[in-house]
Amino acid sequence: MNDNIIKGTEVKFKVDLSASGFDMDSCDFFFTIYCGGKTLTVLKSELVYDGTDWYLCFDTSGFNSGTMTVVTTAFIPDSDFPDGLRTEIDKQTLGILKSE
Numbered sequence: 001m002n003d004n005i006i007k008g009t010e011v012k013f014k015v016d017l018s019a020s021g022f023d024m025d026s027c028d029f030f031f032t033i034y035c036g037g038k039t040l041t042v043l044k045s046e047l048v049y050d051g052t053d054w055y056l057c058f059d060t061s062g063f064n065s066g067t068m069t070v071v072t073t074a075f076i077p078d079s080d081f082p083d084g085l086r087t088e089i090d091k092q093t094l095g096i097l098k099s100e
Helices: none
Strands: 004-006 010-015 028-035 038-043 054-059 066-077 085-098
Touching: 038 054
Parallel strands: 004 085
Antiparallel strands: 010 054, 028 038, 028 066, 066 085
């Protein structure tokens, strides 16, 4: 977690997701970032992938000041569920977004 993020900063977070049966390259997932009453959804296809690592990159200009959190939603193959997928959701704090 970054303690303080100044509004207008373009942030970059390395993504390293893990769960039983989950593979970042083959499973679908997305992120929803929340801060100051604003939200941003970033799909897997919108992430930066350098052939090895995945990165979540976004501009904080569209958010209001406050605690910035990210909710990750991942879809994991699992034959125990009717649709063949198990949905897992996780919430993390990215930092505190502050005006200059």
